[in-house]
Amino acid sequence: MTPAVVICDDSNLARKQMARVLPDHWQAGIHFAAHGAEALEILKSKAIDLLFLDLNMPVLDGYQVLAALQEQAAxxxxIVVSGDVQPEAYERVMQMGAADFIKKPVDADKIRSLLDTVAVDHKTSPKQESVIQRVALSDLEVNAELRDVFQEITNVAMGQAGDLLARLLNVFVKLPIPNVNLIEVSELHMALASVEDESTTSAVCQGFIGGGVSGEALLILTDSSFKDIARLMNYHGKLTHQVELELLMDIANILIGSVLKGVAGQLDMTFSQGHPVVLGQHAAVSELIKANSGRWRKTLAIEISYGIENYNISCDLLLLFTEDSLKTLKHKVEFLLEE
Structure with a gap:
């Protein structure tokens, strides 16, 4: 009997990667859902044996799906499959009834081993042929398919950075869905939608380069965040201009370094990082962008907006890849999809 499986993830790439590692004779029983609400609708209408569930999704996220399944006694x-690898994320989903937790990117051997613990037959070998089509785009185009790939790569790297921050500060980091866009410098402020217009901010920029790819990582922290950051880092003195600068640099080092490492690792690359540069302190986002507009022209911008549960801390991390990097990035992605 073919098991009925739902793969629920807002990334088309992630859904196809998961389907590819499942046994060949399972393929006819696989259903796909792009968010939690779709998954719940499938579960209402069909008898499903196994649900592979992402955590960070629009409409209904993985936590909300687990809560609904608990309420329904479904x-x-x-099996949760997520880039959010914080210890508390694992503990939460297991307490909410998940059978197991797998980190992204998925490990085919781990999946096959895990299937031994669930009550379904999987004796035939996994499907070997890729179900993912090659990305064929001009060098200056970023369509929905390629945007999805970059979003999923960022999602994994973002989870690794969040895990590091969570372990260092003993907190739960709220991870967003990354935004990916090819934009003109005049539109760069639109990528900062999570920063309130009336907020003043401080920002650090750090260049990176490696293997034909270069860009800058821009971390923007709202000034209202400094008080809680100081408390989390056990600093109880007066918040002077210099102290806030040191706190800003500490957060930037953690998030920029770990995200770049996560992205480079998935693309089989290594990035060298330049010295961090303070763009400004206590200024409006628009002023920071205007004052530094010469640094960026057209750019592939990936935005990550971090928050920390129960703390008034908000920061945006933007990875700004140069226009010349797109060709190399697309070749790397095509190679990744062929594996």
């Missing part, structure tokens, strides 16, 4: 085994 008879389906749930």
């Amino acid at each position: 008879n389906v085994k749930v």
Whole structure:
């Protein structure tokens, strides 16, 4: 009997990667859902044996799906597959009834081993042929398919950075869905939608380069965040201009370094990082961008907006890849999809 499986993830790439590592004879029983609400609708209409569930999704996220399944006492085994690898994320989903937790990017051997613990037959070998089509785009085009790939790569790297921050500060980091856009410098402020217009901010920029790819990482922290950051880092003195600068640099080093490492690792690259540069302190976002507009022209911008649960801390991390980097990035992605 073919098991009925739902793969729920807002990334088309992630859904196809998961389907590819499942046994060949399972393929006819696989259903796809782009968010939690779609998954719940499928579960209402069909008898499903196994649900592979992402955590960070629009409409309904993985936590909300698990809560709904608990309330309904649904008879389906749930395996969480997520880039959010914080210890508390693992503990939360297991307490909410998940059968197991797998980190992204998925490990085919781990999946096959895990299937031994669920009550389904999987004796035939996994499907070897890729179900993912090659990305064929001009060098200056970023369509929905390529945007999805970059979003999923960022999602994994973002989770690694969040895990590091969570362990260092003993907190739960709220991870967003990354935004990916090819934009003109005049539109750069639109990528900072999560920063309130009336907020003043401080920002650090750090260049990176490696293997034909270069860009800058821009971390923007709202000034209202400094008080809670100081408390988390056990600093109880007066928040002077210099102290805030040191706190800003500490957060930037953690998030920029770990995100770039995560992205480079998935693309089989290594990035060298330049010295961080303070763009400004206590200024409006628009002023920071205007004052530094010469640094960026057209750019592939990836935005990550971090928050920390129960703390008034908000920061945006932007990875700004140069226009010349797009060709190399697309070749790397095509190679990744062929594996």
